[in-house]
Amino acid sequence: MxxxxxxxxxxxxxxxxxxxxxxxxxxxxxxxxxxxxNNWVVVYITSEIIQATMIKDNLENEGIQAIILNEQSSNFPIPGDLSVIKIKVREEDSDKAIELIDKMINE
Ligand SMILES: [Zn+2]
Known part of the structure; x- marks a missing residue:
């Protein structure tokens, strides 16, 4: 509590x-x-927790605090791996975060 x-x-x-x-x-x-x-904004959406974790780690290495929100609703169980995982950062970090994620994804 x-x-x-x-x-x-x-x-x-x-x-x-x-x-x-x-x-x-x-x-x-x-x-x-x-x-x-703190005005957290979504900077990336994925269905893979491994990718989300990788992005979070990379952002934190760059000094950007990031959180992972797994929004799979338990009220609507979906077969397979269709969960929606959102990565959020503080609004002031969002431009830099999006740029970093772009680089990561395209590597
Ligand atoms: Zn108190």
Missing amino acids: ICPKCENQYGNDVEICPICLQELISEEAFELLFLRK
Whole structure:
């Protein structure tokens, strides 16, 4: 569980942040909040987790923080490997990231 205000992490048995007295939220909820706050944008979409991981590693080597979102919906199970994997970076890094990914893909 994470405090949305001070971003401290607590165990599952804690419900209120002892510092801010804020109600704690789950890691997933925090991640969504964090993404919205920092204007993360999608720079690449793939169906291969190996490719997504490779791109993320390369971006991070260049000092660009990247995250992988696997948006395969468990409500609509699709046979085969048709999951949608999105790579997101901060808006200010997106131009550089797209350029780097272009180079990576065309190599
Ligand atoms: Zn707090």
